[in-house]
Amino acid sequence: xxxxxxxxxxxxxxxxxxxxxxxxxxxxxxxxxxxxxxxxxxxxxxxxxxxxxxxxxxxxxxxxxxxxxxxxxxxxxxxxxxxxxxxxxxxxxxxxxxxxxxxxxxxxxxxxxxxxxxxxxxxxxxxxxxxxxxxxxxxxxxxxxxxxxxxxxxxxxxxxxxxxxxxxxxxxxxxxxxxxxxxxxxxxxxxxxxxxxxxxxxxxxxxxxxxxxxxxxxxxxxxxxxxxxxxxxxxxxxxxxxxxxxxxxxxxxxxxxxxxxxxxxxxxxxxxxxxxxxxxxxxxxxxxxxxxxxxxxxxxxxxxxxxxxxxxxxxxxxxxxxxxxxxxxxxxxxxxxxxxxxxxxxxxxxxxxxxxxxxxxxxx
Amino acid sequence: xxxxxxxxxxxxxxxxxxxxxxxxxxxxxxxxxxxxxxxxxxxxxxxxxxxxxxxxxxxxxxxxxxxxxxxxxxxxxxxxxxxxxxxxxxxxxxxxxxxxxxxxxxxxxxxxxxxxxxxxxxxxxxxxxxxxxxxxxxxxxxxxxxxxxxxxxxxxxxxxxxxxxxxxxxxxxxxxxxxxxxxxxxxxxxxxxxxxxxxxxxxxxxxxxxxxxxxxxxxxxxxxxxxxxxxxxxxxxxxxxxxxxxxxxxxxxxxxxxxxxxxxxxxxxxxxxxxxxxxxxxxxxxxxxxxxxxxxxxxxxxxxxxxxxxxxxxxxxxxxxxxxxxxxxxxxxxxxxxxxxxxxxxxxxxxxxxxxxxxxxxxx
Numbered sequence: 079x080x081x082x083x084x085x086x087x088x089x090x091x092x093x094x095x096x097x098x099x100x101x102x103x104x105x106x107x108x109x110x111x112x113x114x115x116x117x118x119x120x121x122x123x124x125x126x127x128x129x130x131x132x133x134x135x136x137x138x139x140x141x142x143x144x145x146x147x148x149x150x151x152x153x154x155x156x157x158x159x160x161x162x163x164x165x166x167x168x169x170x171x172x173x174x175x176x177x178x179x180x181x182x183x184x185x186x187x188x189x190x191x192x193x194x195x196x197x198x199x200x201x202x203x204x205x206x207x208x209x210x211x212x213x214x215x216x217x218x219x220x221x222x223x224x225x226x227x228x229x230x231x232x233x234x235x236x237x238x239x240x241x242x243x244x245x246x247x248x249x250x251x252x253x254x255x256x257x258x259x260x261x262x263x264x265x266x267x268x269x270x271x272x273x274x275x276x277x278x279x280x281x282x283x284x285x286x287x288x289x290x291x292x293x294x295x296x297x298x299x300x301x302x303x304x305x306x307x308x309x310x311x312x313x314x315x316x317x318x319x320x321x322x323x324x325x326x327x328x329x330x331x332x333x334x335x336x337x338x339x340x341x342x343x344x345x346x347x348x349x350x351x352x353x354x355x356x357x358x359x360x361x362x363x364x365x366x367x368x369x370x371x372x373x374x375x376x377x378x379x380x381x382x383x384x385x386x387x388x389x390x391x392x393x394x395x396x397x398x399x400x401x402x403x404x405x406x407x408x409x410x411x412x413x414x415x416x417x418x419x420x421x422x423x424x425x426x427x428x429x430x431x432x433x434x435x436x437x438x439x440x441x442x
Numbered sequence: 443x444x445x446x447x448x449x450x451x452x453x454x455x456x457x458x459x460x461x462x463x464x465x466x467x468x469x470x471x472x473x474x475x476x477x478x479x480x481x482x483x484x485x486x487x488x489x490x491x492x493x494x495x496x497x498x499x500x501x502x503x504x505x506x507x508x509x510x511x512x513x514x515x516x517x518x519x520x521x522x523x524x525x526x527x528x529x530x531x532x533x534x535x536x537x538x539x540x541x542x543x544x545x546x547x548x549x550x551x552x553x554x555x556x557x558x559x560x561x562x563x564x565x566x567x568x569x570x571x572x573x574x575x576x577x578x579x580x581x582x583x584x585x586x587x588x589x590x591x592x593x594x595x596x597x598x599x600x601x602x603x604x605x606x607x608x609x610x611x612x613x614x615x616x617x618x619x620x621x622x623x624x625x626x627x628x629x630x631x632x633x634x635x636x637x638x639x640x641x642x643x644x645x646x647x648x649x650x651x652x653x654x655x656x657x658x659x660x661x662x663x664x665x666x667x668x669x670x671x672x673x674x675x676x677x678x679x680x681x682x683x684x685x686x687x688x689x690x691x692x693x694x695x696x697x698x699x700x701x702x703x704x705x706x707x708x709x710x711x712x713x714x715x716x717x718x719x720x721x722x723x724x725x726x727x728x729x730x731x732x733x734x735x736x737x738x739x740x741x742x743x744x745x746x747x748x749x750x751x752x753x754x755x756x757x758x759x760x761x762x763x764x765x766x767x768x769x770x771x772x773x774x775x776x777x778x779x780x781x782x783x784x785x786x787x788x789x790x791x792x793x794x795x796x797x798x799x800x801x802x803x804x805x806x
Contacts, residue, residue, distance in 0.1 A: 130555030131494060161524055168547025169574065172556045181545060184552075185530025191494030192536045210533065 079114035085297035086121045087136035089145035093297040096427025099216050114357045117217040117287040123227035123307030129173035131187035145211035156182040176260045178374025202282040220308045223278035225256035231265040263340035267347035280313045288317040293438040296327035302344035324438040326393035329354040333399035354396040355403040361388025363411030391436040443478035446651045446757035449560025449661035450485045450668025451500035455507035457661040460791025462578045480579040481651040487591035487671030493537035495551035509575035520546040525644035539626045584672045587642035595629040633710035646675045652681040657802040660691035666708035688802040692755035693718040697763035718760040719767040727775030748750040757801040
């Protein structure tokens with residue numbers, strides 16, 4: 079059993095921990111692990127160069143959470159973190175004063191940067207980083223290219239800003255992290271721009287992970303800047319469209335509000351409502367009718383993928399609060415189900431992962 | 443009054459602190475500083491990339507010592523240093539376990555690396571770094587090129603090593619820092635190799651600092667891998683030969699032993715005795731007879747520099763323990779003098795700097 083998950087950072091990490099736990103129970107190997115393999119295609123759009131080092135925020139969130147060394151109280155970074163170096167960086171005026179790099183975390187950034195300097199590709203660096211701990215899953219950066227997301231906003235420092243007379247308010251492009259962390263996504267985004275998408279390719283193993291999967295799960299991560307960036311890499315959307323595996327997503331919206339983060343600000347920027355069904359329709363249904371799961375190689379499946387359908391999802395899990403959406407989603411071709419969606423702890427995360435697997439692989 | 447000093451790291455820093463103190467006394471500006479300017483041409487041969495960041499060991503030794511933030515007990519690095527990140531780097535297997543990067547020190551390396559990544563030249567980065575503290579002197583990296591010194595040794599890991607049968611023992615090239623810090627210079631060096639010397643040029647300001655100086659001082663730094671590397675950069679030796687300023691050096695050898703470090707191992711590698719007079723002769727006398735100092739623009743000076751003399755020094759200070767060498771040095775064309783050479787504290791360092799200035803600029 080091969081399971082492939084598309085995921086962003088903190089929310090993605092919570093979901094993937096649930097998947098890892100659920101497959102250990104459902105497909106045990108008798109030694110505390112699982113016979114099933116779990117590959118995670120990780121968003122790289124949040125990545126950036128800062129203070130001389132390369133940061134992979136989403137990858138590190140997954141790495142730390144799966145290794146059990148993350149700070150669960152603060153919700154990000156390493157447990158037991160200190161900030162000796164960060165104080166020096168502020169003295170030097172290097173980096174962003176509102177984006178603190180912890181000492182333990184800097185160890186990761188330095189190791190990564192050293193290996194990149196040695197000429198290793200990001201996918202190879204990712205292999206080395208995850209070799210430190212037995213994660214039980216494989217993390218694959220979506221691409222080796224630097225596709226850092228930037229956000230076009232009305233210039234917050236321009237006199238008059240968007241209200242300046244004469245129209246055509248001045249705009250500014252911020253790195254996504256600046257928009258997200260410094261401005262808490264409060265500056266209305268006009269547009270998200272991924273760099274280098276023209277030449278970006280899926281990292282080694284990504285297309286195979288999707289093509290050879292028995293199930294593909296889309297984590298309840300930010301549909302625009304996390305999952306959206308993964309899908310924007312030429313070749314990944316095509317691999318999803320072509321895979322024989324059922325593709326099931328989990329809504330990041332509960333009752334019209336985002337589960338965490340500020341995904342609503344991202345959704346409005348691309349004209350999508352903050353609504354569980356709207357996000358499903360943004361991803362799109364793969365088939366005009368609900369697909370017959372489990373028929374991996376049947377002729378219908380092959381025909382379906384060629385008849386112009388552009389959607390990515392077979393199934394979509396919404397929260398119980400959004401149960402009223404289920405019928406409409408089914409009519410639009412999604413296998414939809416309402417389940418408890420809050421991931422409060424490992425149990426609720428595993429239950430959610432189990433519900434996603436159930437929707438993807440209905441029993442005989 | 444413009445004074446230019448060629449210097450390596452820790453010993454150079456001690457000497458330059460003495461020069462700064464002495465010029466404040468001798469050429470006071472009435473505000474606690476000096477009317478005289480002191481430029482320091484800093485060895486860059488020890489520099490290296492490690493753990494993803496660029497290290498400038500000699501520059502940082504000078505920077506920290508002149509800023510008064512150096513660890514005087516340990517003799518290197520920052521005072522109050524901690525090693526949080528270094529422990530992580532060891533876990534990652536990145537960097538050298540025998541070469542600890544302190545947290546405060548890493549702040550410097552990260553700032554430097556960030557600015558280099560932004561496209562600043564090393565000389566510009568050096569300007570930014572020294573802007574943090576009022577140093578009272580200007581530090582100029584000798585070159586913007588990466589001329590990292592490597593050492594050719596008999597391979598310490600090869601079976602049999604230098605005694606392997608069949609002759610032609612296998613050799614290995616180590617970065618100077620590995621040879622120096624890991625092996626404490628105990629592996630006999632066959633040769634020192636500076637990288638990129640063919641295309642290296644003096645950094646902006648270096649040739650001018652030598653050409654326009656009233657006095658050039660050569661610190662009692664390692665004659666091979668510190669001063670030798672500075673001199674090996676095409677254009678610097680020529681600038682020294684051409685300057686009208688007297689050039690006075692201070693012996694790094696006292697009574698046949700090195701003052702600090704393991705310069706003897708470097709000297710033997712290039713066939714120079716560990717002896718105060720031998721080092722002077724290695725640098726060479728600029729003139730066959732002792733020069734008439736103070737006659738900056740006289741015709742004799744101009745004539746002297748064109749008559750085939752290849753040496754660099756006008757004057758040479760030896761230790762009182764080596765007073766017996768003075769007559770022989772004078773016969774060879776050096777203005778030589780025996781003075782107390784141990785720099786135990788600021789007073790003795792300033793006195794040594796004063797003696798060097800006295801030798802360079804004899805009173806009327």
